[in-house]
Amino acid sequence: MSDAEPVDDLGTPVPIARPVGRVVSLVPSLTEAIALSCPGMLVAATYWCTHPRELAVERVRGTKNPHVRRIAELAPDLVICNQEENRRIDVDRLRDAGITVWVTRIRTVDEAFESMGRLFTAALGVERPDWLSEAESAWAAPPPEPARNAVIPIWRDPWMVVGRDTFAGDLAHRLGLRLVHADRPDRYPKVSTTELLSGVDLAVLPDEPYVFTETDGPEAFPDIPVALVSGRDLTWYGPSLVSARARLSDQLTRA
Structure with missing residues (x-):
């Protein structure tokens, strides 16, 4: 590697001491990616870092309220954050x-691949994992046609949906969906019940961040096909991308 400091996704030079041996991840997707690719490197993660299931590291609260003092006590070589998941403050x-922080920025599937490749090679100083190339291959095919007019709620009371410039929105496009609210200025717009149903041919309900289930969600979409999907498949940009397209495509086809 060059002697120059590596630069994170926001263009910030990050002075990383080599070799990197102790990492704290505050991003669930990237926690899974690091845990599977660099066993033993993670020393802490958030309560929301639920994969891999067997991950046994210290929990330093959540993505929006990390325990800064405890993280400092753990003396990590690097803390991994994300512009959307974590707060600038x-x-x-x-x-x-005095903690070294690497910030990722991911709003498209291509950005996910680029960001994760940079994370492993430039930040962690390891080889690009094989599963990342497998994920790229899985998402290389063009989206099916014709596109289906869809809505992807992420919350209710009030209803909030996936909109423009989002990873989930770009992933949905690759699955052959046209998000009917993607022309709104907000990335996750709030919509009324009437707006929620307007022009929608398919409702895609993930199980996170709001846990949509058979009894909580489908009843709001009378006479509209509903696909209940994994939020991890739809919104996580880690190893799940290897198989997410096949699972999601099957669920959308059957809806």
């Missing part, structure tokens, strides 16, 4: 505490 607090 927490990134600043970590850096003010």
Whole structure:
């Protein structure tokens, strides 16, 4: 590697001491990616880092309220954050505490592949994992046609949906969906019940961040096909991408 400091997704030079041996991840998708690719490197993660299931590391609260003092006590070589998942104020607090932080920015599937490749090679100083190439191959095919007009709620009371410039929105496009609210200025717009149903041919209900189930969600979409899907398949940009397209495509086809 070059002697120059590596640069994270936001263009910030990050002074990383080599070799990287102790990592704290505050991003569930990337926690899974690091745990599977670099066993033993993770020393802590958030409560929301649910994969891999057998992950046994210390939990330093959540993505929006990390325990900065405890993270500092763990003396990590690097903390992994994400521009959307984590707050800027927490990134600043970590850096003010003398902790080295790498920030990712992921709003498309291609950005996910580029960001994760940079994370492993430039930040962690390891080889690009094989599963990343497998995931790229899985998502290389063009989207099916014709596109289906769809809505992807992420919350209810009030209803909030996936909109423009989002990873889930780009992934949905690759699955052959046209999000009817993607022309709104907000990335996750709030919509009324009437707006929620307008022009929709398919409702895709993930199980996170809101846990949509058979009894909570489908009843809001009378006479509209509904696909209940894994939120991890739809919104996580880690190893799940290897098989997510096949699972999601099957579920959408059957809806």
